Amino acid sequence: MSNQMKTITVIGAGGKMGMRISANLQQSDYQVFYCENSPQAQTQISAQGREISDAGSVVPLSDVVILAVPDIVLGKVSEAVVPQMKSGAVLLTLDPAAAYANLIAQRDDIEYAVAHPCHPSVFLQRYTKEEHEDAFGGVAAIQHIAAAYESGSDEQKAELSKVISVMYGPVDQVHWVTVTQLAYLEPTLVETVACMVGAFMKEALDETVKHSGVPEEAAKAMLYGHIQIALAVAFRATNPFSDACMIAMEYGREKIVKPDWKQIFDQKELDIVIARMLKIDAIRR
Numbered sequence: 001m002s003n004q005m006k007t008i009t010v011i012g013a014g015g016k017m018g019m020r021i022s023a024n025l026q027q028s029d030y031q032v033f034y035c036e037n038s039p040q041a042q043t044q045i046s047a048q049g050r051e052i053s054d055a056g057s058v059v060p061l062s063d064v065v066i067l068a069v070p071d072i073v074l075g076k077v078s079e080a081v082v083p084q085m086k087s088g089a090v091l092l093t094l095d096p097a098a099a100y101a102n103l104i105a106q107r108d109d110i111e112y113a114v115a116h117p118c119h120p121s122v123f124l125q126r127y128t129k130e131e132h133e134d135a136f137g138g139v140a141a142i143q144h145i146a147a148a149y150e151s152g153s154d155e156q157k158a159e160l161s162k163v164i165s166v167m168y169g170p171v172d173q174v175h176w177v178t179v180t181q182l183a184y185l186e187p188t189l190v191e192t193v194a195c196m197v198g199a200f201m202k203e204a205l206d207e208t209v210k211h212s213g214v215p216e217e218a219a220k221a222m223l224y225g226h227i228q229i230a231l232a233v234a235f236r237a238t239n240p241f242s243d244a245c246m247i248a249m250e251y252g253r254e255k256i257v258k259p260d261w262k263q264i265f266d267q268k269e270l271d272i273v274i275a276r277m278l279k280i281d282a283i284r285r
Contacts, residue, residue: 005090005159009033009062011055011069011081014041017094018068019048020138021167026050028166033058059084064163066092072279075103085110090160096148096182097274101283111156114182115147115164115174122231142170146186148179184265187273192264201227 008025012018013034018041025032026048033053036042042052059065065085069077075098082091082105090111091104098104099114120141126132130140137143145168149157157176165171177185205223209216232238241249263269271283 005030005063005163007031007033007062008064008066008163009035009053009055009058010066011035011059011077013050013052013068014038014045015068015070019044020136021066021068021094022050023048024138024167024169030163030166033062035059055081056084060086062086062089064090064092064160066094066167068094071095071097071277074098075105078103078105081105082107082110090149090152090156092160092163096179096186097277099148099179100183100270101274101278101280103278103280103284111149111152113147113149113152113160114179115145115160115168116182116186117168118144118146118175122228123236138168140170142172143168144172145174146177146182147174148177148182150178180267180270183270183274187277188264188270192273 008030010018010022010025010032013022014036018034018036022032022034022045034045034050035053035055035058036045045052059081062085065081067074067077067081074093074095078091078098085091085107087109088111090113092113092115093099093104094114095116096114099112104112117137119137120126120131120134120143124131124141126141128140132141134141145164147160147164149160152160161174164174201223205219208214208219233241264273275282
């Protein structure tokens, strides 16, 4: 297998993630083919000056095939794409759920990888208007990437790092983990916990305004500032929480957090949440 990766095909190039990564790949030195079945999405691709290709014609030519499609259809799409790939090529998916659940079509003579953006850190120092506006990443604000590539060589991994850094750029570092470890990062850490807490804080904000009658802008000002302080103290130990705050925090744990909450890190619980996300009865072993 050649270590060089020069030709890339994006399947689902007109979707949300497909459009994002295509915008960066379009500006690169890679030869990139854009594939999309939806007529409406094809219009969006063409509007950006990208030529639409037939997957059956370009997949066999590609060193890397990126499946930028929703998790719940990854298995079906991979069954159509994988048989067309050339020996030694890499199939790259953007989320770990389907790979963890063993839904991706398999071939012994191709490689498999997953790469997911970490998104720009809340602690990132931003200097320009574009960086401040880029909350998602992939435009101006630098981000890290978590990726899994368990069977390839170090040389192949280095080449794949270049592809990943372009499609998600600007990128600081690609962190290599296993597929299972990546699944613990997302969904468990960032969706089951962080995104849930974010949505919960919004619900608490709305309830504060509704219950107390405090002006919404005052509540937002208080919460937004304290989110920053809470994260800085908890993760960077900039200052300790006050004694009174610690008492209130412990009261919050008693009232809100279940004592056995850490069971979400049991692998059987990871299996359950991923099966729910993929809308299947159970993952495959």
